Amino acid sequence: xxxxxQSLSNPSQAPxxxxxxxxxxxxxVPTESPRERDVAEEGTREDARGALEGRAMLRGAVLERLVxxxxxxxxxxxxxxxxxxxxxxxxxxxxLSESSVxxxxxxxVSVQSDDRNFLSQSLGLPVTADDALLxxxxxxxxxxxxxxxxxxxxxxxxxxxxxxxxxxxxxARIQPVISGHDTGPLAAECARLQLPxxxxxxxxxxxxxxQLAVALSPEEGTATQVMVAGLTLTQLGALVGHLxxxxxxLGNAQVRQFLLRAATDLKNALRKPLGDAEVERVQExxxxxxxxxxxxxxxx
Numbered sequence: 295x296x297x298x299x300q301s302l303s304n305p306s307q308a309p310x311x312x313x314x315x316x317x318x319x320x321x322x323v324p325t326e327s328p329r330e331r332d333v334a335e336e337g338t339r340e341d342a343r344g345a346l347e348g349r350a351m352l353r354g355a356v357l358e359r360l361v362x363x364x365x366x367x368x369x370x371x372x373x374x375x376x377x378x379x380x381x382x383x384x385x386x387x388x389x390l391s392e393s394s395v396x397x398x399x400x401x402x403v404s405v406q407s408d409d410r411n412f413l414s415q416s417l418g419l420p421v422t423a424d425d426a427l428l429x430x431x432x433x434x435x436x437x438x439x440x441x442x443x444x445x446x447x448x449x450x451x452x453x454x455x456x457x458x459x460x461x462x463x464x465x466a467r468i469q470p471v472i473s474g475h476d477t478g479p480l481a482a483e484c485a486r487l488q489l490p491x492x493x494x495x496x497x498x499x500x501x502x503x504x505q506l507a508v509a510l511s512p513e514e515g516t517a518t519q520v521m522v523a524g525l526t527l528t529q530l531g532a533l534v535g536h537l538x539x540x541x542x543x544l545g546n547a548q549v550r551q552f553l554l555r556a557a558t559d560l561k562n563a564l565r566k567p568l569g570d571a572e573v574e575r576v577q578e579x580x581x582x583x584x585x586x587x588x589x590x591x592x593x594x
Contacts, residue, residue, distance in 0.1 A: 300378075301385040301531070302370045348416025349435055356395060356439035357446065360499070363390045364452040367500060371459045375466065382538035383469045385531035389476040390499040393491070396436050397480040400429060426487040433495070440499070460504040467538075469546045471531045472500055474507035474514065474521050506534065506550055512557065512565040520550040522557045524567025533573060540577060541584040552579045 367388055374384060403410040410428070411421045417431045443449040463470055475496040484491040493510060501507055507521040508530055515521030525533065534549055544552075556576040559566050566572070 300374070300381055300383070301387055301528075302367075302374060346418075349418070352399075352413075352416055352435055353439045353442065356436055357443050357448070359395060359398070360390065360440070360443045361448050361452045363388075364456050364499070368452070368456040368459050371456075371463070371470070375459070375462060375468070378466065378468050381535045382467055382542075382544075383471060383531050383534040384463075385527055386470055386472040386500065386505075387527060388500065389473050389478070391476040391496050392433070392436055392440055392494075393480045393496045394476040394478060395440075396429075396433055397476075397478060397483075399432060399436070400480065400483065403428075426489060429483070429487060430489055433489075437495075456500075457502060457504070460502055464504055464546050467545055469506055469534050469549050470504070471506045471527065471534060472498060472508070473527050474498055474501060475510050477510075504546070506530070506553065512567045515554075515565075517554065520554045522553050522568050523565075524557075524569055524572070530568075533568075533576070537577065537580045541580040543584065544580060548583070552576045555579065 367386065367390070371384075371386075378384070399413070403413045413432070414421045414423050414428060417428070417435065419428060419431060423431075444453075460470065475493065475498060477496070481491045481496065493514070496510075498507070501519060503518045507515070507519070508525065508527050509515055509521035509523040512523045514523070522530065533553075537549055537552070538544060553568070553576055556572040556579070557565055557568055568576075
């Protein structure tokens with residue numbers, strides 16, 4: 295049994311809710327006089343303004359969280375590359391997805407009523423809003439923050455640094471292996487509240503064509519973004535390390551393509567999970583290539 299590949303620890307850090315309590319308690323809305331109606335309308339406008347400011351602060355906190363998370367992964371990868379060992383693979387037990395970040399906030403408000411009330415008011419919801427409405431609204435706001443992160447200068451810079459360190463791994467023939475999706479506790483929470491939990495919601499922001507990823511289903515992934523199902527993160531990392539021992543000349547792109555071929559049923563044009571037969575096949579592919587490479591070297 296091949297040993298476990300080297301792994302980088304999870305650098306995720308829970309966000310902090312903004313400290314300023316922006317939303318205010320909604321005033322009563324008596325209708326006995328025009329002046330009282332004006333006061334009530336002004337209070338409603340103040341509530342709406344407070345909710346807009348609260349959403350902006352929440353979105354800013356998510357943007358900060360994403361920049362920090364991507365930067366921490368990039369820095370850990372860069373540090374590991376200084377002394378990578380000989381296994382030719384590193385696993386990243388880190389997921390940075392809409393679902394994982396949503397859960398960081400949800401976990402905070404689910405145990406503190408004050409934090410829950412503040413989040414409700416910041417999202418423009420009454421403090422009596424039920425769990426399903428609160429979580430769904432939080433999800434929508436975090437989705438918007440992820441979109442903004444992709445467009446923002448700070449997000450683009452963090453992504454560029456991350457991709458740059460991955461190109462160095464490619465040159466060093468060290469294959470990073472990651473989980474393609476968050477499978478943490480928020481999926482169960484969404485099921486409890488009868489909310490959808492789509493693959494786009496759990497998909498990791500860390501995915502890159504230079505990464506090899508564990509998929510939720512065999513159909514996931516493409517020829518450029520290789521994702522395979524049927525193995526855990528540890529098992530997939532161990533398999534990559536074993537392939538490297540069978541054929542030390544393998545490049546990262548060759549490792550990914552071997553796994554893609556092993557997970558593809560060409561006759562039926564279907565993708566399939568990696569089982570024992572597929573694992574044996576990919577090992578045989580690595581050994582066959584080594585024999586061809588050795589023959590080519592003898593004829594040079």
